[in-house]
Amino acid sequence: MSSKPAASLIISTYNWPEALELSLRSVMAQSVLPAEVIIADDGSGAATKELINKFQAAFPIPLIHIWHEDKGFRKTIVLNMAIAKAKSEYIIQIDGDIIIHHRFIEDHLSFSKPGSFVRASRAYVDEKTTKDIIQHKRYKIHAFSKGITNVLSVLRIPFLWSLFETNYKNKGEEVYEIHGCNMAYWRKDLIAVNGYNELFNGWGPEDKELIARMMNLGIQKRFIKLGALAFHLFHKENSRNRLQKNTELFKDTIEKKIVFCEKGIDQYL
Structure with missing residues (x-):
């Protein structure tokens, strides 16, 4: 794009x-800052609120805290609330256990293109290294830091982006592969499909179901490989006790070519 x-x-x-x-510190170190940062908080306690209050006092851009009561894993609801609050035309989305490369925002903005959404990669940081990073509050890491499990996901080579942009498996459910911890989309496109489906309770695969509806609408999926680098800190897996029911909703969206979910972002707009 000529203008970002x-x-x-x-x-x-x-x-x-x-x-x-650490995630917020990595945001502050960006070569290009976003217009605002919105924390979509799925019911954290006082320690998280105190941390955000501390950062708000010195943050170079607006830092907004969207919170709702902890009633279990209800990420779809708080994400819809945050997206509804967003003032920008483009949304970049990560998780709070992600440390981003200092050119992460710059890369996403450079790669943005109307009529499309973006899947991006992340590298995993192993358990031992994660504990060390947390203890010493280190947010400057790179592909060759100790404890990085998939180095190819965090090499930055912009001139190769075009080789991977639409070169992904186009069969079965693989075409819906996405990482909610590192993705980007146009706010108007997400609103057109009514955002995240709030019938999803508990973990997974709410992000895949969202992009399935976007693709059913004709919005193109694009993959940024070797750019928009993200490092995913180790944590235990979330409970999968709702996975079967959620997967049925996802498959229903694919089979029926659903575009607009009934319970979504429109209630917050």
Whole structure:
């Protein structure tokens, strides 16, 4: 694009202020800042609120805290609330256990293109290294830091982006592969499909179901490989007790080519 859009960075979090602090510090170190940062908080306690209040006093851009009561994993609801609050035309979305490369926002904005949404990669940080990073509050890491499990996901080579942009498996459910911890989309496109489906309770695969509806609408999926680098801190897996029911909703969206979910973002607009 000749002109880059204004972007809101949305960070989802739940009761891990130590990781969120590093994520926010990595935002402050960006070569290009987003227009605002919105914390989508799925019911964290006082420690997270205190951390955000501390950062708000010195943050170079608006830092907004969207919170709702903890009634279990209700990420779809708080994300819809955050997206409804966003003032920018473009949304970049990460999780609060993600540390971003200092050119992360710059890369996403450079890669943005109307009529499309973006899947991006992340590298995993192993458990031992995560504990060390948290203890020493280190947010400057790179592909060759100790404890990085998939180095190819965090090499930055912009001139190769076009090789991977639409070169992904186009069969079965693989075409719906997405990482909610590192993705980007136009706010108007998300509103057109009514945002996240709030019938999803508990973990997974709410992000895949969202982009399935976007693709059913004709919005193109694009993949940024070797750019928009993100490092995912180690944590235990979330409960999968609702996975079967959620997967049925996802498959229903694919089979029936659903575009607009009944319970979504429209109630907050």
